[in-house]
Amino acid sequence: MSNVNHTRILRLALVAIPILFVLLAFLQRDIDAAAGPLQNQNPELMIQSGKMLKKMSLGYDSLLADIYWTRTVQYFGFRVGKPGETFPLLAPLLDITTTLDPQLIIAYRFGTIFLSEPDPAGAGRADLAVDLVKKGIAANPDYWRLYQDLGFLYSIRLKDYPKAAEAYLEGSKNPKAQIFMKVLAAAVALKGDDLETSRAIWGEVYNSTQDELIRRRAVQHLQAIQANLDLKRLNEVSEAYAQKFGHFPATIQDLQRAGFVRGAPKDPEGYPYVIGPAGVPQLDPQSPVVLDPDKKQAVKP
Amino acid sequence: MSSIPGIVAVNTFREAVRDRVLYNLIFFALLMIAAAVLVGGISIGIERDVIVNLGLTAISLFGIIMAIFIGVGLVYKEIEKRTLYSLLAKPVQRWQFLVGKFGGLLLTLVVNTLLMTVGLAIALFYVAHKFESSDATILIAIYFVLLELALITALALFFSCFSSPMLSTLYTLGIYVAGVFAPDIRDIGLFTDNPAIKTVAKCIYYVLPNFHNFNIIAAAAHKEAIPHALIWQNTAYAILYSTVALLAASAVFSGRDLK
Numbered sequence: 001m002s003n004v005n006h007t008r009i010l011r012l013a014l015v016a017i018p019i020l021f022v023l024l025a026f027l028q029r030d031i032d033a034a035a036g037p038l039q040n041q042n043p044e045l046m047i048q049s050g051k052m053l054k055k056m057s058l059g060y061d062s063l064l065a066d067i068y069w070t071r072t073v074q075y076f077g078f079r080v081g082k083p084g085e086t087f088p089l090l091a092p093l094l095d096i097t098t099t100l101d102p103q104l105i106i107a108y109r110f111g112t113i114f115l116s117e118p119d120p121a122g123a124g125r126a127d128l129a130v131d132l133v134k135k136g137i138a139a140n141p142d143y144w145r146l147y148q149d150l151g152f153l154y155s156i157r158l159k160d161y162p163k164a165a166e167a168y169l170e171g172s173k174n175p176k177a178q179i180f181m182k183v184l185a186a187a188v189a190l191k192g193d194d195l196e197t198s199r200a201i202w203g204e205v206y207n208s209t210q211d212e213l214i215r216r217r218a219v220q221h222l223q224a225i226q227a228n229l230d231l232k233r234l235n236e237v238s239e240a241y242a243q244k245f246g247h248f249p250a251t252i253q254d255l256q257r258a259g260f261v262r263g264a265p266k267d268p269e270g271y272p273y274v275i276g277p278a279g280v281p282q283l284d285p286q287s288p289v290v291l292d293p294d295k296k297q298a299v300k301p
Numbered sequence: 302m303s304s305i306p307g308i309v310a311v312n313t314f315r316e317a318v319r320d321r322v323l324y325n326l327i328f329f330a331l332l333m334i335a336a337a338v339l340v341g342g343i344s345i346g347i348e349r350d351v352i353v354n355l356g357l358t359a360i361s362l363f364g365i366i367m368a369i370f371i372g373v374g375l376v377y378k379e380i381e382k383r384t385l386y387s388l389l390a391k392p393v394q395r396w397q398f399l400v401g402k403f404g405g406l407l408l409t410l411v412v413n414t415l416l417m418t419v420g421l422a423i424a425l426f427y428v429a430h431k432f433e434s435s436d437a438t439i440l441i442a443i444y445f446v447l448l449e450l451a452l453i454t455a456l457a458l459f460f461s462c463f464s465s466p467m468l469s470t471l472y473t474l475g476i477y478v479a480g481v482f483a484p485d486i487r488d489i490g491l492f493t494d495n496p497a498i499k500t501v502a503k504c505i506y507y508v509l510p511n512f513h514n515f516n517i518i519a520a521a522a523h524k525e526a527i528p529h530a531l532i533w534q535n536t537a538y539a540i541l542y543s544t545v546a547l548l549a550a551s552a553v554f555s556g557r558d559l560k
Contacts, residue, residue, distance in 0.1 A: 005394060005395075005555055006552075006555040006556040009396060009548075009551050009552050009555045010552045010555070010556065012548065012552075013548045013549055013551065013552035014552075016544075016545075016548055017545050017548055017549060020541050020542075020544060020545045020548075021507070021508065021545065023541055024507065024538065024541050024542060024545070025507040027534060027537055027538050027541065028506075028507055028511060028514075028538070030530070030534050031511075031514050031531065031534045031535065031538060034528045034530040034531045034534055035514065035528070035531055073492075074488060074492070077492070
């Protein structure tokens with residue numbers, strides 16, 4: 001009788017359990033939908049002290065650092081690109097990660113970008129990014145790329161060109177540092193707020209990372225710099241045209257016919273420049289190029 | 302026949318009381334008194350939040366410890382003391398015995414939780430000097446803790462049907478921890494382009510008991526409104542998953558050679 005009972009219960013379990021799991025999966029989807037607003041609340045950091053966490057990790061601090069770094073990436077990834085989104089836990093998370101593992105270079109390098117990019121591409125906190133990268137330099141004085149990041153922050157984000165030059169110069173003293181560090185130090189010291197200097201800095205940002213997000217931002221900036229340089233030149237040509245003919249050109253073709261430009265000048269995305277009202281050259285309205293990528297509406301998801 | 306699980310349940314509850322299981326309430330009371338007295342001195346503006354967070358966390362932790370450590374010994378103890386043989390000699394089916402044991406421990410946990418709720422309410426009143434309608438969220442949070450405990454009890458009982466108490470404790474604790482991090486496992490799939498990893502992460506997410514569902518302690522502390530649908534959904538989830546665990550436990554236990 002016991003065997004009969006066992007067989008009966010076993011059959012029931014084999015049939016019922018898969019069915020119950022299917023029901024549970026559907027129910028879980030409903031729960032996820034219902035609990036969405038609760039789960040999407042601003043998360044909290046129960047322990048904000050990296051030093052305390054280091055002690056609590058019982059020696060497994062580097063593994064914990066990896067976990068916190070993953071959490072940082074997820075925290076940033078879920079919020080980036082959403083206008084008005086704030087990143088209140090980004091700096092504490094990065095601080096904890098780098099306290100747990102001060103040699104986790106990636107956390108300093110990406111963290112710098114995450115923190116310094118203006119809203120909605122980042123937290124817009126270049127000041128905190130400077131603190132982070134300085135912490136990285138203190139823990140990893142031989143890693144010259146962190147000086148490059150510090151120079152980038154000072155020149156591009158904070159417009160503090162003497163400090164930027166100082167950072168590039170300090171980094172260039174490292175025997176492993178590439179020559180462009182010296183070039184950038186000189187360029188920033190001479191003419192900090194210059195498009196060519198910005199192009200050199202963003203070019204190095206592009207070359208020094210494999211991360212798709214950062215590369216995309218660098219390309220966006222490089223395209224913007226190129227378009228600004230082109231428009232500056234076209235503006236000069238338009239002025240010259242007006243001086244010669246007494247009126248501004250109505251189209252780019254007017255400039256071509258007068259021999260001021262050859263062919264149809266195009267922006268970095270291949271869209272021809274156009275002449276706007278009052279003869280001012282501008283981007284084609286269809287062009288995806290943005291002249292100021294740091295403006296809020298400039299970031300495309 | 303249908304009253305057999307009830308009889309086993311009542312006896313299990315009596316045994317738990319005899320074993321002084323409810324003594325943990327003294328620790329809880331001391332914790333609440335200390336927190337209520339000290340909280341004003343160590344925090345500004347979040348006294349209520351601290352009491353709610355601490356109270357609900359303690360209710361949950363004490364309950365989980367009880368559910369796991371008593372749950373894994375429910376069957377083992379009966380076999381060790383040989384009381385199971387005399388019981389099964391009577392017209393008692395093994396699944397009835399298991400359901401009764403589950404009900405008995407659940408009853409113990411409910412009584413324990415209710416008493417701790419009273420303690421939390423007293424501490425809350427001491428700190429806030431009043432109750433608010435939004436405090437109902439705390440009761441919902443406690444109800445969710447009970448659902449969580451029911452699920453843990455069922456899992457502990459399942460493991461104890463084929464394993465030693467030590468291993469059953471590890472298994473139950475492991476499943477609990479994995480279940481708490483279920484959403485993080487799902488999110489691993491969101492951050493990869495590998496479809497195989499995505500599928501595996503999703504499957505694990507749906508198969509693991511999702512203990513994250515039951516945690517609304519932060520929402521209760523911040524007086525957040527809880528969607529009504531969530532109450533019945535979580536109830537249904539706990540019932541269905543506990544049924545799965547008890548069915549599996551019955552299937553394993555009914556085939557076990559007890560000689």
